[in-house]
Amino acid sequence: MTSAYEPWNEARGAEIIAEHAKLEGATLVILHALQEAFGYVPEPAIPMVASALNLSRAEVHGVFTFYHDFRKAPAGRHVLKLCRAEACQAAGGDALAARAEAKLGVALGNTTADERVTLEPIYCLGLCATAPSAMLDGRVVGRLDEARLDALVKEAQR
């Protein structure tokens, strides 16, 4: 299995941080950029961000842990996000989420043992008129039913 992400590399991390450090309020921008490159925010990067922005490590750690998006470890090879908010609940999302959990053998918020699929809840993709909806590695899918969900799960497991 090859990953779409680069392995953690301090020099590369420093380069990414330096690229954005001059922006007003750069912390989130940098954390996003690090995660985009490495697939997660490696722990050694936290003090580097702090030093570049003249913040304490605690402050950067606090920002990193506040937001649901940032990962402290790499996700599975594919990330399947199921919308769990009200509009999708109204359209049968609960049963589909249970079905996905059963098919993958993991609860929402976890990665399969073979590290192929991370299954996550997401609170609203804004596709509420074509509910229930999901996102597989950034690709949006609406009007989910059992067959469409099964196909998505299968695709994620590949």
Add this chain to the structure above:
Amino acid sequence: MTMRLFVPRDAGAVAVGADEVVTALELAAEKRGLRIEIIRTGSRGLYWLEPMVEVATAAGRVAFGPVSAMDAASLLDAMTADAPHPLRLGVTDDIPWLKRQTRLTFARCGVVDPRSVEDYRAHGGYRGLERALTLSSDEILADVTASGLRGRGGAGFPTGIKWKTVAQASADQKYIVCNADEGDSGTFADRMIMEGDPFVVIEGMTIAGVTVGATKGYIYIRSEYPHAVEAMNAAIAAAGRAGYLGARIGGSAHSFDLEVRVGAGAYVCGEETSLLESLEGRRGIVRAKPPLPAHKGLFGRPTVINNVLSFAAIPFILDNGAKAYADFGMGRSRGTMPIQLAGNVKHGGLFETAFGITLGELVDEIGGGSFTGRPVRAVQVGGPLGAYFPRALFDTPFDYEAFAARDGLIGHGGIVVFDDSVDMAKQARFAMEFCAIESCGKCTPCRIGSTRGVETIEKIMRGERVLENLALVEDLCNTMKFGSLCALGGFTPYPVLSALRHFRDDFGPAPARLEAAE
């Protein structure tokens, strides 16, 4: 002659196969030696008909939908021969669902190419800014105030007053911030307009900058909206190239720059002070007010922070005059509201109309009831913090005050429809759970109250001391409502209490019987 086709690039259309339809159309055209040009527009907002394909004809655009990739060949044949087709919907503008709307803010959405400034201008774009550049700050403020426009994010604060406060503040730097952290389930109007007509948002923000003397703006878009981020970035670059952003905009003495910032999955960042914290690179912790953002906002500077739809309403007002906008609506709710019909609804989508239409008209007539065909039992209006309305209250007109009078809110204009299979105790529990997950943690009623709320509703669902626990939930809701710092903790009681009040049967044994037994 080249045939011009229009297919949305809107995420909602892409989610149901619009990209595959485009590929299939291109392939089928090539096979037929047909020259076609496909313009990727936004969505018209008739989502049950997406992917919708339109073709330019002498009679105007003609629509087909919902189209799948397999229909591409037969569609092209029908278009070239002007023959009937089972998916043909007729002239787009004559589709009753669209015709019945009053599209002021969304007039161009689904019509124009969202990547093209020229197309935007060809459809009346930038006329508002051009007029604003001939006016004084006070004259613009007078127009915005007279239009009656109120913040479309949910709070409904008069936009003119907010802008005036910032205009009157003196500072070395002022900011314009667009709140595009549209986290409410059942709402997608911000996403649609950013993807389908991003220049109208840019124009509205630019007018705000010119009015209050701000030279820098930020659009804070949630990370769940990658298509909107892409569309806004492309539009900002295009507007810059055309001289509508940067130094000396439109040849005037004003400068205005815009930048997109992406959120990171925190619902609370839709709250304006939390959003400002996040923009500054911190945890999205709510600030106590005062000071108001208009006095001390982003980086402590005077800041206009408005929702996407508020900014998007501005160009029309400046172009057509305050009266043209204020003539629509009822009471203190002036103009139009882009209402979003979502969830278990037959005809889901965006319906922009003047305030005053009733909830029943929206759900039953326009929405067509549930898509499962079962009776509609409840609708949640205004996102996760909005109240659940039973059919008995379907006569409520869509208006800020009318909804408040019935212990609800219109919020950002989203309506989520549920059929009779819904368990309202479960929905009430979810409202508390969502608050617990998303609470920023600063104030106790929200941080602790939401967790206790989940536990107590679970006890009720298990049948444990139902009456006592119901009383406890009501008490807890009052604490949260009056003791929380922001709308997250303060409004979570709306869905909980409305579920309790209107759907008591779902919460364990009926109180009367239980009391008698005790």
